[in-house]
Each structure stands twice: as C-alpha cells, then as structure tokens.
Amino acid sequence: MDERKYNMAEEVKVFSTWASPFALRVIWALKLKGVEFDTVHEDLINKSPLLLQYNPIHKKVPVLVHDGKVICESLVILEYIDETWKQNPLLPEDPHQKANARFWAKFGDDKVMQSIGGGVLLKEGKEQEEGFAASMENLKYLEEEIRGKKFFGGETIGLADIALGWLAHYLDIVEEIVGLKLIDQEKFPSLAAWKQEFANAPIIRENWPDRDKLVTKYVVVREANLGKGTPK
Amino acid sequence: MAEQPKLLGTLPSPFVHRVIWALKLKAIPYEFIIEEDLTNKSPLLLKYNPVHKKVPVFLHGDKPVCESMIIVEYIDEVWPQNPLLPKDPYERAQARFWVKFAEDKGTPVLWRMFSSKGEELEKTKKETLEMLQTVEEHGIGEKKFFGGDSIGIADIAFGSVVYGLEIIEEALGEGAVFEAHRFPRLHAWIKNFKQVPIIKENLAERDWMVALFKNRREALAGSA
Numbered sequence: 001m002d003e004r005k006y007n008m009a010e011e012v013k014v015f016s017t018w019a020s021p022f023a024l025r026v027i028w029a030l031k032l033k034g035v036e037f038d039t040v041h042e043d044l045i046n047k048s049p050l051l052l053q054y055n056p057i058h059k060k061v062p063v064l065v066h067d068g069k070v071i072c073e074s075l076v077i078l079e080y081i082d083e084t085w086k087q088n089p090l091l092p093e094d095p096h097q098k099a100n101a102r103f104w105a106k107f108g109d110d111k112v113m114q115s116i117g118g119g120v121l122l123k124e125g126k127e128q129e130e131g132f133a134a135s136m137e138n139l140k141y142l143e144e145e146i147r148g149k150k151f152f153g154g155e156t157i158g159l160a161d162i163a164l165g166w167l168a169h170y171l172d173i174v175e176e177i178v179g180l181k182l183i184d185q186e187k188f189p190s191l192a193a194w195k196q197e198f199a200n201a202p203i204i205r206e207n208w209p210d211r212d213k214l215v216t217k218y219v220v221v222r223e224a225n226l227g228k229g230t231p232k
Numbered sequence: 233m234a235e236q237p238k239l240l241g242t243l244p245s246p247f248v249h250r251v252i253w254a255l256k257l258k259a260i261p262y263e264f265i266i267e268e269d270l271t272n273k274s275p276l277l278l279k280y281n282p283v284h285k286k287v288p289v290f291l292h293g294d295k296p297v298c299e300s301m302i303i304v305e306y307i308d309e310v311w312p313q314n315p316l317l318p319k320d321p322y323e324r325a326q327a328r329f330w331v332k333f334a335e336d337k338g339t340p341v342l343w344r345m346f347s348s349k350g351e352e353l354e355k356t357k358k359e360t361l362e363m364l365q366t367v368e369e370h371g372i373g374e375k376k377f378f379g380g381d382s383i384g385i386a387d388i389a390f391g392s393v394v395y396g397l398e399i400i401e402e403a404l405g406e407g408a409v410f411e412a413h414r415f416p417r418l419h420a421w422i423k424n425f426k427q428v429p430i431i432k433e434n435l436a437e438r439d440w441m442v443a444l445f446k447n448r449r450e451a452l453a454g455s456a
Contacts, residue, residue, distance in 0.1 A: 095306050096295050
C-alpha cells in the first residue's frame with residue numbers, strides 16, 4: 001500500500017481581462033480566501049477557443065475552472081467559491097442576512113450599474129440627466145443600507161461588498177470622464193466612507209486595474225456609444 | 233409557536249407563483265395577502281419593499297425577503313424538506329446559472345412579448361427564439377428536469393417564464409415562437425413540469441390568464 005501523501009493540488013483557473021470589474025470579483029474572492037489560482041488573460045476582441053468552449057452561451061469573462069468544472073457568471077462563481085472554500089466566509093450563516101446580501105448584490109447589477117454605466121457614462125444631454133437622476137435614487141438606497149456598518153457584510157467584506165466593489169474605483173473614472181460627481185461626500189457620507197474603506201482594504205487595494213488605462217478605455221467606449229468614435 | 237409566514241402578491245404574477253410553488257412543494261403553511269391594486273400600492277408593500285415596491289414579498293417573523301428567486305433560495309434554506317437545490321456546490325452553480333439566465337434573458341423578453349407590437353414585437357420574437365434555442369441546446373439536456381429527477385430552482389424560475397410565454401402566445405393568437413417541432417426538449421420539459429401534482433394544482437388558471445392578458449394588451453394599445 002502506497003504510504004506517500006499525494007499533494008492533491010487543486011487546479012483553479014480564472015479567465016479574465018485586465019479591465020473587467022466582474023472578473024475582479026472572482027479574483028478578490030479567491031485571494032481573500034487564500035486560494036491559489038492561475039489567470040488566463042483574454043482579449044475580448046480575439047476570444048480564445050477555450051473561452052468559447054467554456055462559456056458558449058455568453059462568451060464572456062469571468063469563467064472559473066476548478067479541477068475541470070466550469071462555472072460562469074460572476075455572482076454564481078462567488079457563491080460557488082464561498083461554498084467550496086469555507087475560510088473567510090463571504091456570506092453569513094443566517095438565511096435572512098444571506099438573502100439580504102444577495103438582494104443588494106442583485107440591486108447593484110440590475111439597477112446601480114445600469115443607471116451609472118448605461119445611463120450616465122454612455123449618454124449625454126437629457127438622457128444623461130435622466131440617468132444621473134436614476135443613479136442618485138439608487139445610491140440613496142445604498143446609503144441607507146450601509147449606514148452604521150463598516151461593510152455591507154458587517155465587520156468584514158461580504159458578497160454585497162464584492163458585487164458593489166466596482167464603485168470604489170471604476171466610479172471615480174466615470175465621474176472624471178463625464179464631469180459629474182455621483183458619490184458626493186455630503187449627499188452620501190456613509191457610502192463615501194465605505195468606498196474609502198473598501199478601496200484601501202487589504203487584498204482589494206493591491207488588485208485595482210490601472211486607472212489611466214481605464215480612463216482611456218472608457219472614453220473610447222463612451223464615444224463609440226455616442227456615435228463619435230472613429231470607425232474601425 | 234411562530235406565526236405563519238406571509239406572502240404578499242397578486243394572482244397573475246409569474247414571480248409570485250415561483251414562491252407559491254416553493255412553499256407548496258415543501259408543504260409550508262402561509263398566509264397569502266393579495267395586493268389588490270398595483271397602481272395604488274398598499275402601505276404594507278411600500279413598507280416591506282421600499283426599494284422596488286414590487287410583489288412578491290415574503291414575510292417571515294416580520295422580516296421581509298424580496299425578489300422571487302432570492303425568496304425561493306431563502307425558503308429552501310429555512311425549510312430543508314424536499315430540497316430545491318442539490319448539495320454539491322458545482323451542481324448548485326449550474327442551477328443558479330440557469331436561474332440567472334431565466335431572470336436576465338427570459339423575463340425581460342416575456343414582458344416585451346406582452347406589451348409590444350409591429351416591428352418591436354417581431355424583434356422580441358426573434359430574441360425569444362434565441363433565448364429558447366440556448367436553453368434547448370445547453371440547458372435541459374437529456375434530463376427530465378433542470379434539477380434532474382425532481383424539480384429544482386431552475387425549473388421553478390423557467391417554469392413561470394415558459395408558462396407565461398404560452399399564455400401570451402395564446403393571447404396574441406398568431407405567430408407563436410414556442411413550437412414543439414423546434415423545441416422538442418423544452419416542450420417535453422414544460423409538459424412534465426405542469427404535470428407535477430403540486431405545480432398542476434397551483435398554476436394560474438389558463439383561460440382566465442389568457443383573457444386577462446388580452447384585456448390588458450388592448451388597454452395598453454388603447455392608451456398608447
């Protein structure tokens with residue numbers, strides 16, 4: 001009988017792009033739990049055959065491959081990660097608190113990102129005004145939820161923080177490009193404090209994509225959407 | 233003795249039905265509070281779902297849970313009998329992937345099928361076809377249900393979408409996209425789904441729903 005202990009090294013791969021806030025969620029979660037992984041850098045203009053094989057439905061990053069098991073959709077991946085590696089849990093035990101975390105993660109993607117990305121960054125004039133107003137409404141709800149807490153997850157970073165985390169870096173870039181202040185310290189003091197806390201948290205602060213590169217990228221995206229981009 | 237949980241909702245809502253199915257599949261007694269008029273929302277609804285002001289809202293011990301599939305997962309965690317999610321994290325991820333697909337791709341198309349006409353309707357039908365094609369090819373496979381031998385959260389999420397689609401197509405009267413010869417797997421699946429005894433007993437009555445949608449659609453057209 002073989003007495004040797006095999007090092008059952010798990011194979012964990014993350015398909016991502018340098019700019020993707022969604023892939024970033026997965027990277028944060030794995031690093032917060034101290035899980036070793038390899039990153040496969042994708043170019044979305046020239047997607048690898050492997051990405052297309054692993055995510056034939058959406059053809060997007062992130063994709064997590066764990067010992068051959070393929071999982072797509074960042075929020076789905078986060079729950080998988082939390083259930084597979086139990087250290088530093090991202091979700092609380094209590095079912096109601098868990099539901100609450102999921103609610104705010106969904107709100108972030110369905111409403112906040114839509115209004116800020118689609119409504120403010122990609123629009124101008126009256127449409128942008130409407131997007132701005134919608135964004136203010138949405139941020140107000142976040143302000144109420146975070147009030148009195150260090151993180152949405154309480155004392156430690158949780159699922160909702162990771163889902164909303166893009167606000168702590170990407171939002172500054174949007175604000176710079178469009179010349180509008182969204183998370184104003186006076187209007188949203190608790191949310192502004194959370195932004196700081198999250199942006200500077202260990203692990204989080206070491207993994208932000210390059211700010212200048214993001215500005216350049218999103219200017220191009222904005223102009224293309226407004227029909228001002230030079231045709232390829 | 234804890235008081236009964238409450239479900240705030242309306243009868244035609246496919247989202248409310250998802251929660252009803254979850255509760256009934258687990259034999260959980262509850263009080264159904266009908267939200268009479270969504271154009272004149274009750275103080276209860278506004279108190280417990282201030283963010284979206286929508287049904288369903290689930291109240292358990294005075295704590296609200298909102299968003300239909302989040303409610304379904306909550307129910308599955310609190311009442312583990314007849315589980316709606318598998319134990320294995322990878323299989324759970326697959327189920328959640330399809331729930332998200334139903335939410336992101338299924339639901340919006342359903343609403344647009346209902347309310348649009350002319351060119352917009354044609355565009356929506358095309359998107360519906362693509363959505364159905366994806367599920368036909370990648371979703372159900374050779375399984376009886378998304379959940380395997382018994383229904384799970386993905387079946388519940390899609391069941392309400394596809395049943396809603398059948399009703400809308402009947403209300404529209406012509407140009408159906410969800411055809412059996414095109415989507416044999418999905419047709420077999422929805423047939424099996426509707427035959428599950430609890431589901432069968434808790435489907436919104438078809439003729440009533442078709443008439444309701446016909447009326448609402450005409451009202452929408454009239455007010456355009």
